[in-house]
Amino acid sequence: MGTSPIRGPHHSRQKRSKELAERRMSKRGRTERDYGREEDVEEQWGRKEDYGNEEERRKRNRKSSQDEEGAPRRTGSEASGDGVDEGKEEPPPEEPNYEPSGLLAKETNVRNGITLKYTVPPESRLPTKKWRFYVFKDDDEKEKEVHYLHRQATYLFGKDEKVADIVTRHPTCSKQHAVVQYRLVGTDVVPYLMDLESTNGTVLNDKKIEPCRYVELREQDVIRFGRSSRDYVLMQA
Numbered sequence: 480m481g482t483s484p485i486r487g488p489h490h491s492r493q494k495r496s497k498e499l500a501e502r503r504m505s506k507r508g509r510t511e512r513d514y515g516r517e518e519d520v521e522e523q524w525g526r527k528e529d530y531g532n533e534e535e536r537r538k539r540n541r542k543s544s545q546d547e548e549g550a551p552r553r554t555g556s557e558a559s560g561d562g563v564d565e566g567k568e569e570p571p572p573e574e575p576n577y578e579p580s581g582l583l584a585k586e587t588n589v590r591n592g593i594t595l596k597y598t599v600p601p602e603s604r605l606p607t608k609k610w611r612f613y614v615f616k617d618d619d620e621k622e623k624e625v626h627y628l629h630r631q632a633t634y635l636f637g638k639d640e641k642v643a644d645i646v647t648r649h650p651t652c653s654k655q656h657a658v659v660q661y662r663l664v665g666t667d668v669v670p671y672l673m674d675l676e677s678t679n680g681t682v683l684n685d686k687k688i689e690p691c692r693y694v695e696l697r698e699q700d701v702i703r704f705g706r707s708s709r710d711y712v713l714m715q716a
Contacts, residue, residue: 590641590642591641591642592641593639593641593642595635595642595655596655596675596676597633597635597655597658597673597675599632599633599660600660600662602662602663602664603632603633603660603661603662603663604632604661604662604663604668605631605632605661605668606628606629606632606661606668606670607667607668608629608668608715608716609627609629609715609716610628610629610670610713610714610715610716611625611626611627611628611629611713611714611715611716612624612625612626612628612645612702612711612712612713612714613625613711613712613714614626614709614710614711614712615709615710615712616708616709616710617708623709626645626711628659628670628713629716631644632660632661633658633659633660633661634658634659634660635655635657635658636652636656636657636658636659636704637652637653637654637655637656637657637675638650638652638653638654638656639654639655642654642655643655643656647704647705647707647709649704649705649706649707649709651678651679651705651706651707652677652679652704652705652707653675653677653678653679653705655675655677656674656675656677656681656704656705657672657673657674657675657677657681657704658672658673658675659671659672659696660672660673660693662693669695669696670695670696670713671693671694671695671696672688672693672694672695672696672702673690673691673692673693673694674688674689674690674691674692675690675691676690676691677690677704677705678705679705679706680705681702681703681704681705682702682703682704683696683700683701683702684700684701685701696713697713698713698714698715699712699713699714700712700713701713
């Protein structure tokens with residue numbers, strides 16, 4: 480004679496959760512079906528009203544056609560609608576320019592009263608993957624910090640706490656040192672690194688990058704800002 484398996488409290492909670500989920504799904508299905516029937520009734524009433532008003536619409540259409548036939552035709556400047564002679568061509572319409580300019584551009588590039596050295600590009604997008612920086616110092620295997628990089632499209636690095644998204648607390652770092660920017664490339668959102676003409680530069684995988692140029696970042700890349708010994712290792716969650 481076989482023995483039945485012993486089911487603990489964890490199994491009971493799972494079963495209870497499944498039952499609650501099934502009830503919610505069943506209730507939701509009934510609600511959607513009832514809502515669909517109400518829409519069908521409203522649609523039938525709408526058709527009845529359309530039948531009743533059809534004759535009135537026909538009368539209005541006949542009257543409108545008669546009015547148009549009796550109206551005089553516009554010629555010359557009247558046809559243009561703005562008093563321009565027939566022989567003159569109208570200038571092409573000016574296409575709208577949605578780029579910020581002048582004072583508006585300055586206002587949008589200011590944070591906490593400080594003008595930013597970097598302007599967000601049109602192809603800027605929120606990341607689709609959960610990137611993060613693990614920070615190590617002096618070959619210590621235990622990470623010092625973790626910076627999550629999936630909550631916005633642009634991350635400014637520097638020692639100025641008023642403007643930097645991630646503060647690099649080292650005397651050789653510039654106030655606005657570098658930026659990580661997510662950009663739409665084809666159908667993918669890709670992280671890029673740019674040095675903002677910092678005094679001591681930005682190093683990617685032991686190689687100093689050129690300032691003011693985007694460099695694509697990949698998983699396990701190691702970045703250093705200035706002469707700091709902190710390694711910023713890029714990883715995905």
